[in-house]
Amino acid sequence: MPDKSSCKGNWLESLPLNLATLGAAGRMPKAPGTWGSLVAAILAPFLFLPLPLWGRVVVLLLLFPFGSWCAGKAEKSLCCKDPSCVVVDELWGQWITLLPLAASDTLWIIPAFLFFRLFDITKPWPVRASERWLPGGWGIMIDDGLAGLYAMMALLVCRALF
Structure with missing residues (x-):
């Protein structure tokens, strides 16, 4: 992974890479996916959960193509498949997991984070297979969306039991 000094071009050309890595989160030396999910979980009470349900759905619907574009640009920039x-x-998948929460449900963000990491790391069927369904950035995004759906279902079951 190149550092900032190896990025070619102006800031506008490096913007998709910086968005795809969520700034420093994806550039952490260990477990960048966990750091990305943590950033998503920390930002959710401020940027995602205060929105009405329809607003969160719109954010998720817009984030998928935008994130796919950024991820695809990052792949090309780094000359690496799914860097x-x-x-x-992770932002998209984590926020899918958090979709059914109310703004006041902030303590439920912790199990939501843990469930998402579990399903994103273990990649149960069809999460792993989904990476190959779509090319480029679309494939990078789709598996985390499915992991987010699994995590959301686990979170809803957990909430129903407790």
Whole structure:
């Protein structure tokens, strides 16, 4: 993964890479996906959960193509398929997990984070297979969306039991 000094061009050309890595989150030396999910979980009470449900759905619908574009640009920029520093997909998947929460449900963000990391790391069927369904950045994003759906279902079951 190149550092900032190896980025060619102006800031506008490096913007998709910086968005795809969520800034420094994806550039952490260990577990960039976990860092990306943590950033998403920290930002959610301020940028995602206060929105009405329809607003969160719109954000998720817009984030998928935008994140796919950024991830695809990052792949080309880094000359690497699905680079680990690209964590915009973790933002999307983590926020899918958080979709049914109310703004006041901030304590439920912790199990939501843990469930998402579990399903994103273990990649149960069809999460792993989904990476090959779509090319480029679309494939990078889709598996985290499915992991987010699994995590959301686990979170809803957990909430129903407790």
